[in-house]
Amino acid sequence: MKTYLVGGAVRDRLLGRPSGDRDWVVVGGSPDQMVLAGFTPVGIDFPVFLHPRTREEYALARTERKTAPGYRGFDCHAGPEVTLEEDLGRRDLTINAMAEDEHGTVIDPHGGQADLRAGVLRHVGPAFVEDPVRILRLARFAARFGDFDVAPETLALCRRMVDQGEVDALVPERVWQELSRGLMEAHPQRFFEVLRACGALARLLPEVERLFGVPQRAEYHPEIDTGVHVMMVLQMAARLGASLPVRFACLTHDLGKGTTPAELLPRHLGHEGRSAALLGPLAQRLRVPVECRELADLVAREHGNVHRCTGLGAAALVRLLDRCDAWRRPERFEAMLLACECDARGRLGLEDEPYDAAPLLRGALAQASGLEASAVTAAALARGLRGPAVGQALHQARVEAVAAGSLTASAPPPSSAG
Structure with missing residues (x-):
């Protein structure tokens, strides 16, 4: 041997x-x-x-x-x-x-x-066509080696495989396995670029494919194209070292823009809800893990509100924290903020801009979490409040804490003069 x-x-x-x-x-x-x-x-x-x-x-x-x-x-x-x-x-x-x-x-x-020396990803031989997983692996290696090009003959072979229906035979678990690996590579956007170039993206992730060519408002998205924006968001996620759940949320946060009626473009009113509605079947189809699916749903629904939070009052901020379940799941809330930052900075010319929403919401959460919830609840019960009224008292106490923190943060620093 x-x-x-x-x-x-x-x-x-x-x-x-x-x-x-x-x-x-x-x-x-x-x-x-x-x-x-x-x-x-x-x-x-x-x-x-x-x-x-x-x-x-x-x-x-x-x-x-x-x-x-x-x-x-x-x-x-x-x-x-x-x-x-x-x-x-x-x-x-x-x-x-x-x-x-x-x-x-x-x-x-x-x-x-x-x-290797030429930086080329090339298939070994004609047997490549026998296994559709190889298309996904090719895309994953393109995401790993960002400066390697796919050989034209290999890409043509992949197109023929797609046309012959080979990718339709892939089981969901294997698609997710390769997709999750591709998302975690150094250049995750290339995974989707290769799949799109050979036609496989439209078969495996039609919700993502239809984002390309969809225009957005230039004042918010200088890159215009929604698909291009999503790829830039993935680039930013890799740059910031984001986890798999965050990267999956980045991929799916704008799915609803692909279903905006043409007469309403380039505005995408209500796309957050449509994104969440599309995410559910996609996640079920690919057997996406619960952690990834839940974070992606939260980001899809709330990323617009997070972006706009710098203009919200204390009551609205606390309602946003409530919807995000930030009190009980602060780690997931932090992951959501990172996904939203990737979304905000994944835009042409805005890659290095600060994301003011994240520190503001972290501060609001810290102020409200500083309350002794059991003491607030006990005081409410002592006043004779019961049921939902007790929850409302806690909510109001959090609003007041956030408002007080905002006033403190906006006040000028004390003078150092004697």
Whole structure:
């Protein structure tokens, strides 16, 4: 048996980038030999084993044959006769189809090193069309390597796959898996740009696709195009190191603008509610996790109010904090503020502008949270108040606290003169 380091670990070493997990391919071996050597079998669809000491994955070299539509329709064959070159030939991109032997020698039958130097994402061979997940992986690598271009022939191949309905066979869980990874890359907007260029975005996320070409009011959105704006918001989310729930909220916050009647453009009155209405079916369709779905819904509904909060009075600010459940879920409220900041700064020429709404709302929350809620409730009960009246008393106390804090913040600093 011979063992080779393969895939991303080889690619990242050649790029001088840190690498995560290491994957290995074993040539000339059998499952029985691997077990006898102390490896633990874990593969279900094909023979994969865990190293007895490092727990890294070792897979027997294999070939694949397409047997049905979709990414699950494969018949895999692993055996001692399968060569390293045959195993590398079934991989997606040339930059991922390299191996390294125990001496550090790179085996590169498909020109991966040349494509690394040229900054090109290119498919290995015609078998690329057999697995629609490879379209998503291509988009994800474009999001990771922001200065790499997709080879024209690879993009054309992806278009043919879309036209033939291959992406329609993708299961929601796999789409979300790749989408979530793409959102967390350094250049998440490129994930969607590649999908859009090959026609896959319209099939997988039509709610996002229809945003492109939709105009917005230039005084608020100098970039005009709603789709372009959403991509800029994602760029800002990456720049600010946002979490996955925040990035998903950034992607979906303006979905309703895609359904604004043409006669009402470029204004988008009521788009917040329409965005939330579209988000629900999208999140259900892709099996989006609850944390992502809930934050996205909150951002979709309230981002306009958050942007306008600098002109609100204390009572309106407390109502906004109530709707956001900021008292019980301050961490989610902070995530919502970050998504709103990405939205405000994800606009042409406004990327470095301060976002005044966030500190104002943080201050209002701090002022109102400084109240002893149990003491306010006890005092209300002592006055004979019951039921909703007790909640109203607490609400009013919070309004007064926010108003007092606003007055303090706006007052001139005390003189330092003696």
